[in-house]
Amino acid sequence: MDKWLIPLLLVAAGVALYEQSKAEPNYYLMAFAGLVFVFCMAKLSAKIPSKKEHDETE
Incomplete structure (x- = not known):
């Protein structure tokens, strides 16, 4: 799914x-x-995971 988002983003820009x-x-x-x-x-x-979620899991 991510493979088409980045090229589409670049084409739109x-x-x-x-x-x-x-x-x-x-x-x-x-x-x-x-x-x-x-x-x-x-x-x-x-x-992208947030830093808060990462801190709470530790």
């Missing part, structure tokens, strides 16, 4: 940055790419 550099960017495409980026970051960050 690339599309958003590319659209932003155009003379007339497509704001809907930029917004969609931003939402995909935030979704992927939330999914990836949910898998």
Whole structure:
């Protein structure tokens, strides 16, 4: 499942940055790419354990 999140995150960031550099960017495409980026970051960050959980288990 993680194998498709990182490439999707990079593609979304690339599309958003590319659209932003155009003379007339497509704001809907930029917004969609931003939402995909935030979704992927939330999914990836949910898998990182917190330090509090690690301290409580010891």
